[in-house]
Amino acid sequence: MSTKIQTAAGAAAMLLAAAAMAVPAAAKVSQAEADKLGNSLTPIGAEKAGNAEGTIPAWEPLASTPAHEQGGFYADPYADDQPLFTIDGSNKAQYADKLTETHKALLDNVANYKMIVYPSRRNCAYPEFVNEALKYNALNAELVADGNGVANAKIAAPFPIPQEGVELVWNHNLRYRGFKLNRQFASIAPDGSGSFTPVTVYDEVIFTYSDPALQSFESLDNISLKYLQTVIAPSRRAGELLLVHETINQVKGARNAWQYNPGTKRVRRAPTVAYDNPQSYSDGRQTTDQFDLFNGSPDRYTWTNQGKSEKYIAYNSYKWADPSNTYEQMLTADSLNQDLMRYELHRVWTAEGKLREGQRHIYTRRVMSFDEDTYNMVTGEMYDSRGQLWRVQEGHIINYYDLPTCWNNSDVTYDIQAGYYNVQGLKNQEREINYAYDELNEDLLTPAALRRRGVR
Numbered sequence: 001m002s003t004k005i006q007t008a009a010g011a012a013a014m015l016l017a018a019a020a021m022a023v024p025a026a027a028k029v030s031q032a033e034a035d036k037l038g039n040s041l042t043p044i045g046a047e048k049a050g051n052a053e054g055t056i057p058a059w060e061p062l063a064s065t066p067a068h069e070q071g072g073f074y075a076d077p078y079a080d081d082q083p084l085f086t087i088d089g090s091n092k093a094q095y096a097d098k099l100t101e102t103h104k105a106l107l108d109n110v111a112n113y114k115m116i117v118y119p120s121r122r123n124c125a126y127p128e129f130v131n132e133a134l135k136y137n138a139l140n141a142e143l144v145a146d147g148n149g150v151a152n153a154k155i156a157a158p159f160p161i162p163q164e165g166v167e168l169v170w171n172h173n174l175r176y177r178g179f180k181l182n183r184q185f186a187s188i189a190p191d192g193s194g195s196f197t198p199v200t201v202y203d204e205v206i207f208t209y210s211d212p213a214l215q216s217f218e219s220l221d222n223i224s225l226k227y228l229q230t231v232i233a234p235s236r237r238a239g240e241l242l243l244v245h246e247t248i249n250q251v252k253g254a255r256n257a258w259q260y261n262p263g264t265k266r267v268r269r270a271p272t273v274a275y276d277n278p279q280s281y282s283d284g285r286q287t288t289d290q291f292d293l294f295n296g297s298p299d300r301y302t303w304t305n306q307g308k309s310e311k312y313i314a315y316n317s318y319k320w321a322d323p324s325n326t327y328e329q330m331l332t333a334d335s336l337n338q339d340l341m342r343y344e345l346h347r348v349w350t351a352e353g354k355l356r357e358g359q360r361h362i363y364t365r366r367v368m369s370f371d372e373d374t375y376n377m378v379t380g381e382m383y384d385s386r387g388q389l390w391r392v393q394e395g396h397i398i399n400y401y402d403l404p405t406c407w408n409n410s411d412v413t414y415d416i417q418a419g420y421y422n423v424q425g426l427k428n429q430e431r432e433i434n435y436a437y438d439e440l441n442e443d444l445l446t447p448a449a450l451r452r453r454g455v456r
Helices: 003-020 092-096 101-109 128-140 165-173 448-453
Strands: 085-086 115-117 142-144 149-151 180-189 199-206 221-232 241-247 256-261 267-269 300-315 343-355 365-371 375-385 389-400 405-415 420-434
Touching: 092 101, 092 300, 101 375, 101 389, 115 343, 142 165, 165 300, 165 343, 165 365, 241 448, 256 448, 267 448, 300 365, 300 375, 300 389
Parallel strands: none
Antiparallel strands: 085 115, 142 149, 180 199, 180 420, 199 221, 221 241, 241 256, 256 267, 300 343, 343 365, 365 375, 375 389, 389 405, 405 420
């Protein structure tokens, strides 16, 4: 962690501790419940204990981590682990109760699909100032605007002891992913023969909501992050820019977005960069709100918390993220190369979203599962207007142990009906996340700055 962040983190911790002393009379979570955080519950609210069968271990942060150079790739702390077994079409019924609907659909519909299962590792942890923020949020955060906004939260998941389904969605949207970062990644949509042309993207982001020196929720002015994306390749698209200012209460103020097109050399507002409009570099295979598996306002759905269950999910995906893998090795015509994927048994929260009456979206129903140790969305099922399963999603978590934080290194969407897929976030032949991007400031993430950058 940089010196700037350490200093700011100390200030943030004192502010949060002072604020936590003034617990609102109508706190949604009692003091006794909040006191479980860091005790019987992990700081983020997961069950600290393992399961009775011993197939899910107790939570314990990594005692030691491999050496890491900022912006470089992450060595696998579990490289010596050996597979326990493989789930495929021949034995899927044996594990049905531990499979998400995403993986059932893939095992049923994708030829030779398999899941190689390894010992489960629960080592995701966060800086102490994040843990303090989680305690504060447990007592102070609240839903507003009929669940379509959040108030009185800071830095990390606003609802570490979640009750409502929409709280799980907000925990994913506002989970801690560092403060300032940049990275470069590829999005790839193979055709029926397995051929592809990567779309390479460079992005920069300030998670204003996760500023370690955040003074108050009100000081955010309803903005949770500022994000700038630059298309690097292919050459016909190089120089396209997208700027997003994401809002927290999207009823109070919708997402602000602007685009720069090098052909017209103009910056224009982009109100269509939201909801079910096609994501620009997915070849039409993903919607805008599928970036990061889900993003943006949850307001078009009514959400139900379906509780927690044990499921096999992609986890500790260092082998998949290894820079020695070429994209040609990683991708087949039908699916990702499952020999490079690692699955583990974890507890997940599940939320179901049903399209509200009077609202429009190409997905009339969504089911999302979230890792209990991070609130990263790990799988998703999207249904069409007939109620038929249409697309499924999978995220690939790794532990960025130098910060530390855990989130998806990449994610994939499979179209079950059409038989194709799109994967995004691949950094194997690009550059890894740089969490020490201290020189990035908010003046560089404005429409005016977009115009200045828009020179090709």
